[in-house]
Amino acid sequence: MAQSPDILKIAIAGASGRMGHMLIEAVRNDPMCMLAGALDVPSSPGIGNDATGFLGQASGVNIESDVRKGLQNSHVLIDFTRPEGTLAHLKICRELGVKLVIGTTGFTDEQKAEIAEAAKDIAIVMAPNMSVGVNVTLKLLQMAAQAMPTGYDIEIIEAHHRHKVDAPSGTALKMGEVIADAIGRDLKDCAVYERYGHTGERDPSTIGFSTIRGGDIVGDHTVLFAGIGERIEITHKSSSRATYAQGSLRAASFLASKKNGLFDMFDVLSLR
Template identity: 65%
Template sequence: MSVKIAITGATGRMGRMLIEAVTQSADSVLTVALARPGNPAIGQDAAAFLGKSSGVLISDDINQLANADVLIDFTKPDGVLKHLGVCRASGTRVIVGATGFDDAGKAAIADAAKDIGIVYAQNMSVGVNLVFKLLDVAAKVLATGYDIEIVEMHHRMKVDAPSGTALRMGEVVAGALGRDLKDVAVYDREGITGERDPSSIGFATLRGGDVVGDHTVVFAGMGERVEVTHKASSRMIYASGSLRAARFLMQQSSGLFDMQDVLGLK
């Protein structure tokens, strides 16, 4: 039986990529496509940009989320939290691909997971989540004598920094070393900074052009440097990972999960 998928932000870059992935999938079907009120595409077929007919019209009625098994939401935190309330009431599972949540937002997601299945991941890419696993191993092996820096670059339109993926990489590395990222992260360097604190994890953020997403974690030792890198060339990797998460969620009635759970890496 096909998984009924709802997509928010249906006219955005990620929304369109998700719609394309669903239309190409053999085991999922698009049932809801949402956009913000006033969007000129409202009333149009959701797959019109592909030259296809999906039979689903773009709408601004969030109550339609009840007509889906799983919502895939890459919109901004305020939108996600609004949609989450409707999904919790209707029993619709949720995949949260948005980043930039504060502690209250993360707590709201965790609370909703008491009633519905939720996959919340800062990056839905299968490859990136494999990198998370590799970083855990690398950090434990290189725990002494190596300085750790994280460099990320995204397109000029990205609104949050560092990226959610970079922060998650930092959390994975810090956790493997028995540290709390909040205590050791360094986000700004300017002027006379003094020597580098060996326990710190530094972040460098680059923005420009149409870069989908590049991330590198550097373990710099004396005489050698180990770098773990992931480069994304298409947003389709996030869409494909989201559909994999949707299949996983259909086996979960409630609970909070991430892509490590989806991929069986824990």
């Protein structure tokens, strides 16, 4: 039977990992998507295996370390790997005209500029968290900050599993950026990431971050607006990476009609 021309052909980076498996399963369960490629590092034991073998199914798509080969039949690459890997994939996506959904975190400003430059040629959605719920939470934080620009101390507390290598999380930093922008501050100037010893009184213009790493916590984020006589806590808790996978597919579908440009989940979800 001929495939519908509307079927979105998706490749997954980090196909042997936990998030890779979640993304592959989500693609396989979506009737409007097709798994067209699977990538992993050359040292991965999954190289050469069928990408859906972990599901007890055969897809005919093998996990490749050759990026060009893995992308040759794909419209979009979804990448939740490491900054260095994502940037290597980015170069080849740009060459091949493959669109890109980036869920990787931990980029430097220079690396973000490199992604923005590539977006002149291909369409990219980049967000530190692809969860629909997290991005609705970001919108709520923006509204709260605009309504309470003074008189409230702002603290961001995040918790993730023991294997997460960057801190604070990209989601926590995005929360800080959204809040700072809403109240006319620059997060680079007002963020406080560490407190130890005699710190003196809290500077009311700062935004504080606290990081917890342990166990198998998927991702918890709480923003505290502490005023005199009251406090507001806005919290999002993830119990499954499936939310990130579903949001990623929405981002991939959003890119189907875009030729180039750099977008985020506010664009995907019409939250501007």
